Amino acid sequence: MSERLQVKEASSLMVFLSAQLQGWARSKIKQRLQTGCVSVNGIAITQHDYALSEGDLVEVGATAKAASSSPSQLEILYSDRDIIAINKPAGLLSVGNAKETQQHALAILRNQLSRRTQPIKLWPVNRIDRDTSGVLLFATSREMREAVMNKWDQAEKTYLAIVEGCPNPAQGTIDQPLRLDDVEYRVHVGAHPDAKPAITHFKTERTNNMRTLLQVQIDTGRQHQIRAHLSWLGYPVVGDERYGTKGDRMGLHALSLTIIHPKTGKELVFETPAPADFFALMNQTKLKAVDKKPVKAASRK
Known part of the structure; x- marks a missing residue:
């Protein structure tokens, strides 16, 4: 299960997530960031101070999308x-x-x-x-x-x-x-x-x-x-x-x-x-x- 969040105004990623994910401990949000579970417009982001713009789509997953060790295409x-x-x-x-x-x-x-x-x-x-x-x-x-x-x-x-x-x-x-x-x-x-x-x-x-x-x-x-x-x-x-x-x-x-x-x-x-x-x-x-x-x-x- 993942959270899909729309950015209404410019902000840094950590500030945005803290405001949107009410009830989440700050350590839990950091853990999601550092393990590649947070993406912005489909791209995994790990930087806490990543700059968000109005209209960006932020997705927070329970786990990072695992890369296959044997992909069909390179x-x-x-x-x-x-x-x-x-x-x-x-x-x-x-x-x-x-x-x-x-x-x-x-x-x-x-x-x-x-x-x-x-x-x-x-x-x-x-x-x-x-x-x-x-x-x-x-x-x-x-x-x-x-x-x-x-x-x-x-x-x-x-x-x-x-x-x-x-x-x-x-x-x-x-x-x-x-x-x-x-x-x-x-x-x-x-x-x-x-x-x-x-x-x-x-x-x-x-x-x-x-x-x-x-x-x-x-x-x-x-x-x-x-x-x-x-x-x-x-x-x-x-x-x-x-x-x-x-x-x-x-x-x-x-x-x-x-x-x-x-x-x-x-x-x-x-x-x-x-x-x-x-x-x-x-x-x-x-x-x-x-x-x-x-x-x-x-x-x-």
Whole structure:
């Protein structure tokens, strides 16, 4: 059962809900906001101070609308004859493997784009973890995949991460090498004969001192790089069971990917905002802006 409320005059969302939902405890209203149960004009909103305009329709549900882990259709951010960028939801594998029987983005997209007489073939250019949402890129031929990958060192890869704690300094660079343990399926940080170079840059966007929203850029693209690096630094990604503490949703989102198109030579930017359930991870404490003045790199050796 949900409440549908029409806005009569401009107001902030929390003030409006407090006035309209008589008998509701303030903590209950906050809980609905933070768990993605409140929408404005059909879009989930978690900000208490979100500005409402006259005529807006506010809906308050008992629970957030759950995203299917295996949707039948995926949001396409960009497509041409050679490459296709999609917005992968959290909880969905990028591609399948011999050990996994669950549906995955590659199969869904292939089915979505294929016609009965014209099946389509796709090759993954990059991969993001099952519990990470955001930009995922595919090529329509093996040759195009290799062409994109040949210039992968020029690609710009930007993520949003919500971590436990408040990094100090507020921004920096982690340049510790990484090594994947195939037995534990866990990445180890630090010098080792089998370790490969990995560079992660991070910058604090917002914090409530218990959890922090970071913008993260990676020069390399090692498996579990951001998760392993931030955990090693002492600020694990929220909801990351492997490198931190288990949660309902992992606080990692592939915000944008910038590449050079191999055929045209043009720069292409694929970007998709993080969903409401991602920002809900910031918990119940009000966010505050932080000083973003440059600081020394936070690399620990």
